[in-house]
Amino acid sequence: MQQHTHSYYAASVNNHRQFPALEGELECDVCIVGAGFSGLSTALHLVEKGFRVIVLEAAKVGFGATGRNGGQIVNSYSRDVDVIESRYDNKTAQSLCSMIMEGGDIIRERIETYKIDCDYQQGGLFTALNNKQFEGLKEQKANWERYGNQDLTLIGKDELRDYVGTDAYCGALLDNRGGHIHPLNLALGEAEAIVSLGGQIFEQSAVTRIEKGASPVVYTAQGLVKSRYLVLAGNAYLGGLAPNISNKAIPCGTQVVATRPLSEELAAELIPHNHCVEDCNYLLDYYRLTGDNRLLFGGGVVYGAREPDSVERLIRPKMEKVFPQLQGVEIDYAWTGNFLLTYSRMPQFGSFDDNIYYLQGYSGHGVTCTHLAGRLLAEALAGHAERFDAFASLKHYAFPGGRHFQIPFTAMGAAWYNLRDKLAI
Structure with missing residues (x-):
């Protein structure tokens, strides 16, 4: 059984419920894999719209980056307005840049609406x-x-x-x-809001395999969930469930x-x-x-x-x-x-097989952008995909160097930029 890492956040967490492990067979409109900010934000926006939602978490709510980050509400993305406007066409750039402040606004709305105690400053x-x-x-x-x-x-x-x-x-x-906020307490407050609106969350329920089709099925050790839509929100902790997106x-x-x-x-x-x-x-x-x-x-x-x-x-x-x-x-x-x-330092949102969606790759700007991502995906599933598609249209490339050399090549590039910082060039 996986527990939270030994962090300040885990040691100072609010009293909260323990979510059960999945047992048996369930059906829903949307099944979400991952109970970090991406999955929680998506689930909360969807249940507010009346969708039947199930969230499956391999460990604990907020186990990954959501419960371990610096707790800072930083606006924009890992690439800011100057890069976006120079890299993409005007329509795409305007759409992306119009949303750079929205994630932080959503967090404040969540704290206020659901009275979440998370040390907001x-x-x-x-x-x-x-x-x-x-x-x-x-x-x-x-x-x-x-x-x-x-x-x-x-x-x-x-x-x-x-x-x-x-x-x-x-x-x-x-x-x-x-x-800034206590991110783990924010995540747990959002989880409580999801459950209060009829959503279901299961912890210690790692997905072992996915069966694609008109109604995707996800399997855990002791159960399965059949849904109309599947959302992969595991980010750096997704493992090998979807190699077609994790290799980017x-x-x-x-x-x-x-x-x-x-x-x-x-x-x-x-x-x-x-x-x-x-x-x-x-x-x-x-x-x-x-x-x-x-x-x-x-x-x-x-x-x-x-x-x-x-x-x-x-x-x-x-x-x-x-x-x-x-x-x-x-x-x-x-x-x-x-x-x-x-590679682009821009988040990766998209879909495949018509009914499997993914949200990942925030490149260090996940606290705010995950909250925006959940809203955009909920909009898309409700029939208004224009803003989600602005992100989904971005091209993404694998890191140079292939499977064996992409990490050392990336580290070498970072060392170069670190040297530029020190030399102020």
């Missing part, structure tokens, strides 16, 4: 380590304002200490439509630590307004305060999702470089989690 900072990155933030501000976000403030070095207690940065962009992305690991609870004075010194923070590097660092005043700090990428020997050994130097005042602070929790990286 408003505001996120993007921090620049050099003038080149600061100029990039100016461009980002202008682009996001063109698409409706008027809650942005550019912060110069002279006033930056009022927002983050370090001399590591030369400027920042504050997005008040960003923020690679799993990557990211590492996170949480310190002991800090004093009110020290917490206020580090992040005075309790915003979340991420820097502008290609291999970025991200951090925030938790509800009990721990510093939660993450960063780095392990391509191929290997477990590092020591998460703390990887993250502590980064944290202490940003905040020397935390030298030697106790680390209470250290964990890793996998996300799915695409």
Whole structure:
């Protein structure tokens, strides 16, 4: 039986129900594989529309990236407006960019509508380590304002200490439509909402095989579900269920630590307004305060999702470089989690065999984009597929290097961009 990894989130989770394992045979309109944010968002949007929905989870609700990430509500996708507008035709670009703020709005709607207790805090900072990155933030501000976000403030070095207690940065962009949450508690709150509206969730119910056809059937060790539509939302944890989509992305690991609870004075010194923070590097660092005043700090990428020997050994130097005042602070929790990286860094939404849909490949921007994905897929199944099709029309390619070399080739590319960040070129 798979349990949550030993993380701060699992240790501070709200009281919640245990969902049963699937036994026997069931039928529904939509069967969803995976109870992370992609699956939960899809299920909740669908049950709100009156669909009969069953969610199958191999382990626990929020077991994967959903319950292990930095908890930051970051708008847009892993590729932002500038890249999208240069890469795609005008109609596609306009459609994609019109949705860049929607995922965060959906999260806030869910928290309000279903009264989800998940430590929501408003505001996120993007921090620049050099003038080149600061100029990039100016461009980002202008682009996001063109698409409706008027809650942005550019912060110069002279006033930056009022927002983050370090001399590591030369400027920042504050997005008040960003923020941070306890992601596992958000996921469990959404699961409760699904069940309250008539949906069903089964944990410890790994799908062993899929039988395609006019009514797809998914099999678990002790049961099966027959449905009109099947949604694959396992992302980096989907395994070998659908090789035709899993070969277009690679799993990557990211590492996170949480310190002991800090004093009110020290917490206020580090992040005075309790915003979340991420820097502008290609291999970025991200951090925030938790509800009990721990510093939660993450960063780095392990391509191929290997477990590092020591998460703390990887993250502590980064944290202490940003905040020397935390030298030697106790680390209470250290964990890793996998996300799915695409070659284009754009999410992969689509379908095959007419009735099997997939949502995956958020490339590090999954908290917000998963919530958008669920809404778009629910729209599509309700007969309004225009917005879903804007994503489904994007072409996706396998990473160069084939099965044996795609991970080292990708790591080499990341090292090059990391060097560019250090040289500010």
